[in-house]
Amino acid sequence: MATQYEVEHNVQFAETQPRSRRVNMDSFFSLLNRVSDSGTATPHNNPHATPTLPDMANIFRLLQDQMQTLASTAPTAENRTFLMDLVDTLDGDILDPPDRLRGVGQEFLDALDRVGRKTLRGDDDCAICKIPYLEDPYCLVVELPCKGAHRFDLECVGPWLRSKGTCPMCREEMGKKKAAAVQEDEDEDEDDMDMIYA
């Protein structure tokens, strides 16, 4: 029901434009680019990347701002829970910043599979901003190489991938090609555990 104020002044509160939920990440990227020195450097082997810990903390603080801002206008409880979980994860990175960025390089984002408009359904939306992809005539949807093949707007997931290097949904590490070696280590650990509990 309209309030007295609205009736008298004939005010119609503008519906919030869903696209306005996306957060401007310019300061994030300018800091990230300064810290990572070169946009083409590989994340795990960049001798030039010697960011200071406060710089690192600020990168994650700006990323946390993105998720916090979206969470504050989350259209569903599920979306809010998802975003607040990312915010909580980033608390750890801010309090105890890693000594090097584990994110992927820009070339990784450029090479991600693009999802064509024709394969998107009307109610498919981005888990981060919850805006249906097809509402944006120029949507740029990417599919991550995780097992869940999770999809997001490139604009929404880009900052997380560049700094965290994982899928925000399932936390699978991106661009990891040494799974076999890791698997061996895990087997050894299991053997150790067997010995302890034998």
Ligand SMILES: [Zn+2]
């Ligand atoms: Zn989105």
Ligand SMILES: [Zn+2]
């Ligand atoms: Zn995933």
